[in-house]
Amino acid sequence: MAKVLMKGNEAIAEAAIQAGCKYFFGYPITPQNEIPAYMAKKLPQIGGTFLQAESEVAAINMVYGAAGTGARVMTSSSGPGISLKQEGISYIAGADLPCVIVNIVRSGPGLGGIQPAQSDYFQTVKGGGHGDYYMVVYAPATIQEAVDVTMEAFDVADQYRTPVTILGDGMLGQMMEPVEFKQPKKRTLEEKSWATTGYIGDRPRNIINSLYIVPSMLEDTIRKRFERYEVIKKEETKVEVYNCEDAQIIIAAYGTTSRICRSVIEAAEEIGIKVGLIRPITVWPFPDQAFEEYANKDAVKAFLAVEMSMGQMVEDVRLAVNGRKPVHFTGRTGGMVPTPKEILDKIKIILEEVN
Amino acid sequence: MAVVFDKTKGLTDKAFHYCPGCTHGIAHRLVAEAMEELGVLEKAIGVAPVGCAVFAYEYFNCDMQEASHGRAPAVATGIKRVLPDNIVFTYQGDGDLASIGTAEIIHAAARGENITVIFINNTTYGMTGGQMAPTTLVGQVTTTSPNGRDPMLAGYPIKMSEMLATIEGAAYIERVSLHDIKHIKHAKKSIKKAFENQINKKGFSLIEVLSTCPTNWGVSPKDAMLWLEKNMIPNFPLGVKKEVE
Ligand SMILES: Cc1ncc(C[n+]2csc(CCOP(=O)(O)OP(=O)(O)O)c2C)c(N)n1
Ligand code: SF4
Numbered sequence: 001m002a003k004v005l006m007k008g009n010e011a012i013a014e015a016a017i018q019a020g021c022k023y024f025f026g027y028p029i030t031p032q033n034e035i036p037a038y039m040a041k042k043l044p045q046i047g048g049t050f051l052q053a054e055s056e057v058a059a060i061n062m063v064y065g066a067a068g069t070g071a072r073v074m075t076s077s078s079g080p081g082i083s084l085k086q087e088g089i090s091y092i093a094g095a096d097l098p099c100v101i102v103n104i105v106r107s108g109p110g111l112g113g114i115q116p117a118q119s120d121y122f123q124t125v126k127g128g129g130h131g132d133y134y135m136v137v138y139a140p141a142t143i144q145e146a147v148d149v150t151m152e153a154f155d156v157a158d159q160y161r162t163p164v165t166i167l168g169d170g171m172l173g174q175m176m177e178p179v180e181f182k183q184p185k186k187r188t189l190e191e192k193s194w195a196t197t198g199y200i201g202d203r204p205r206n207i208i209n210s211l212y213i214v215p216s217m218l219e220d221t222i223r224k225r226f227e228r229y230e231v232i233k234k235e236e237t238k239v240e241v242y243n244c245e246d247a248q249i250i251i252a253a254y255g256t257t258s259r260i261c262r263s264v265i266e267a268a269e270e271i272g273i274k275v276g277l278i279r280p281i282t283v284w285p286f287p288d289q290a291f292e293e294y295a296n297k298d299a300v301k302a303f304l305a306v307e308m309s310m311g312q313m314v315e316d317v318r319l320a321v322n323g324r325k326p327v328h329f330t331g332r333t334g335g336m337v338p339t340p341k342e343i344l345d346k347i348k349i350i351l352e353e354v355n
Numbered sequence: 356m357a358v359v360f361d362k363t364k365g366l367t368d369k370a371f372h373y374c375p376g377c378t379h380g381i382a383h384r385l386v387a388e389a390m391e392e393l394g395v396l397e398k399a400i401g402v403a404p405v406g407c408a409v410f411a412y413e414y415f416n417c418d419m420q421e422a423s424h425g426r427a428p429a430v431a432t433g434i435k436r437v438l439p440d441n442i443v444f445t446y447q448g449d450g451d452l453a454s455i456g457t458a459e460i461i462h463a464a465a466r467g468e469n470i471t472v473i474f475i476n477n478t479t480y481g482m483t484g485g486q487m488a489p490t491t492l493v494g495q496v497t498t499t500s501p502n503g504r505d506p507m508l509a510g511y512p513i514k515m516s517e518m519l520a521t522i523e524g525a526a527y528i529e530r531v532s533l534h535d536i537k538h539i540k541h542a543k544k545s546i547k548k549a550f551e552n553q554i555n556k557k558g559f560s561l562i563e564v565l566s567t568c569p570t571n572w573g574v575s576p577k578d579a580m581l582w583l584e585k586n587m588i589p590n591f592p593l594g595v596k597k598e599v600e
Contacts, residue, residue, distance in 0.1 A: 063433060207420070
C-alpha cells in the first residue's frame, strides 16, 4: 500500500480499524479529539459502533462489556480522562479482558494543560488503578510506529488477555507524517472460548469477573496472570538501541522526546562527544536488558534520562542500571519541550563531572 | 407422581448467600422464571452489580459479567452494542443504580439502550452493613444517619422511576413491590414484560422492585414486609410510570 500523509491521531484510529477494531467508546478531551471523530465517521461504514459515552468512566465500562463478548474494542483519552478510566482498567485487567487504550498525554496534574507531556508514565506503567496488575504499554516515537504498534496491540491484547495502552503525547497526536498500513506478523490466536455471547446450550456458561472472595483463589489467579506477564516480558519487549557502540553517555528517552535526543546525538558528535540512545518502545515491559548490557561497558560513563516530566521513567532506568553507572535526569514539564541545547549542556556537565 | 413445582432452569443450583427473608431471592426467581418462560436463557447475558447481589453471576443460569459499582448500564451497553440480538439485563441495588451509578443509568435510558434493568430498592446499602442510601426515607435510621435521615443534612430520597420516566429514550418504567403474594405475581408480569420489550426491540425498560433488607432494618422478615408496605409504598408509589406503545 502507498504511503499516505496523516495526522497522528487519525492514523492511530485507522490502524485500529485495520486491525479489526469495530467498537469504540470515548469522551471528548484535547488533544485526542481526532480519534473519536475519525471513529464516528468510519465505524458505522464497516458495520461497527462508535458511541460517545456520558463520561470516561462509562466509556471504559462499555469497553469492558464489549471486550467481554470477545469483540475488538478501543477507547482513547488524555490526562483527566485517563484518571477516570483507572477503575475500569483495573477491572479489565482483573477480568483478563483484551482491549486497547490510547493515551495522548497532556500535562498535569489536575486540569494541567493541553500541551504534550510524558508525566503520566507512572500512572500508565506502574498500575494507575488498584491492585496487582500491569498492562502492555507501547510508546511510539513516529506516526508510522504508532500505526505499527496499534495494529500489533490488538493481537497482543488477545494473545495474553490483557489491556494494552498506546502511550502517545499531544505532539505525536497532532503532527502529520507519511504512513503505511502493514499487517503485523501473523500470530496464532486462540478462539475466545471465554467470551459471554450467550451459551447456546453447547458449552458451560461463561462469566466475566474479577471478584474472588477466597484469598487463596485470588492469589492463584494473580500468580497465573503474573506468569503470563513473564512471557510478555520475554516475547514482547521492544527497544531501539541507537549509536551506543563506544558511547560515553547513553540517553534514555521514549516517544517524542527521543526524536529531540537524536538531534542531540548529531550535535554532540560534531564536538567529539559520543552519545548513544536507548529508546524503549515498550515502557512496560521495560527493556531492562538493553540497559544492563550497556551499564556493564567500560566506555559508558553515565546514563541520562530525558523526559517531558519531572523524571518518571528515570526510576526504571535506575532500576535497570542498578548502581553500575550514574543515572542523570533532565527534562521539562507542564507542556514545555526540552531543547537540544538544554540536553547537550546537561551532557557536557555530566562529562565534566566524570572526568 | 405428578410434578407440581419445579425450580426454574433460569437459576443454577448454587445456594443463595442472601439473609433469611431477604427479597433478593424472590427477585432472582422472578427474573429467572421470566427468562426461562420467554426461552431466552441461552441468549441472555446478565450484568451483576456491586452490592448484596454481587454474586448474581453465580445464580443466574446464563452468561454473566460482573461490573464495577454502578457501571452495569455502561457494561450492558458495551455488550448490547456488539450483540444486539442477545438479551442483556442488569440487576442493581439502589446504592449501585441511584447513587454511584446515576449517570450511567440516566444515559443508558436517554440513549434508549434496548436492555432490561432490574432495580432493587431496599432503602439501604445492604452489603456494606446498612448505610444511608439515596433512597433512604426521611427519618429512617441507618448506620450513617443514626438519628434518622435529616433532609436538612442529607437531602431527600430519590424517586428514580419518576425521574427516568421523564426521559424520552425510556420505553417502559414501572415500580413494583415484593411485600405480598399478589404484588409478587404482578412483579413477575412486569419483569416479563420488560424482557419482552427487549425481544421486540422497544428499547430501555426498567422495573424498580421495592424490596426488604430485614438484616439491616433490624426487623424480622415478616415485619420487614409490613414495614415496606406501610412506609415505602407511600413514598415510592407503585405503578407504571411510563410505557411507550
Ligand atoms: C467504588 C466502590 N465504592 C464502594 C464500594 C463498597 N460497596 C460495596 S456494596 C455497596 C453498596 C451496595 O448497596 P446497594 O446497591 O443498595 O445494594 P444492596 O447491597 O442493598 O443490595 C458499596 C458502597 C465498592 N465496592 N466500590
Ligand atoms: S444484607 Fe439485606 S439486602 Fe443484603 S442479603 Fe441481607 S437482607 Fe438482603
